[in-house]
Amino acid sequence: MKLGIVKVKLDREVNAYVLTCSSTKEAIVIDPGLPVGKLADQVKGMTVRFIVATHCHPGHVAGKDELKELTGGETALHSADAKQFLRSADRYLVDGDELEFGEFKLSVVHTPGHTPGSVCFVVANHAFVGDTILAGGIGKQTPETDVRRQMMSIGTKLLRLPLTTALYPGHGPATSLERELAQNPIFRGAGARA
């Protein structure tokens, strides 16, 4: 079995990711922003099982309903962000949920802070982290952001993953937990591991 990961650059500099199981041709779309056509192109010939968002800032979720219409994928959001941003979905995620696509399972890790319902998605050695952590920083602060809580989520949830875990942020380049521990200013000083 083979896991496919394709990064799709969307409006507002948002990275969406399309995960695929090559043996069953099932897919999950993470962060369905706009334009939806770019995402639809990537899932041609695939069965889209889920359309999920790391959080409900518009750039990360604005194409959700249109993509659902085109592909039939089940939409899923964390309930705290659904409430905060008045968004609805077919399913509301909680920490520890597992979303199956073909021979793979995407695990949901609730990492509140950037928004109350921010989540990271983990499969194998890959973590899709939204705006919780970016290469060399964190996502842009908004009125919904609680940075203290975000740091707590990073420290208690993300740092529990293996250091070799690849990180795929909602903006900018991919990185790894190890590289961020060494370079990201948020780890300077107390609390840094390794």
Ligand SMILES: [Zn+2]
């Ligand atoms: Zn955001």
Ligand SMILES: [Zn+2]
């Ligand atoms: Zn963002």
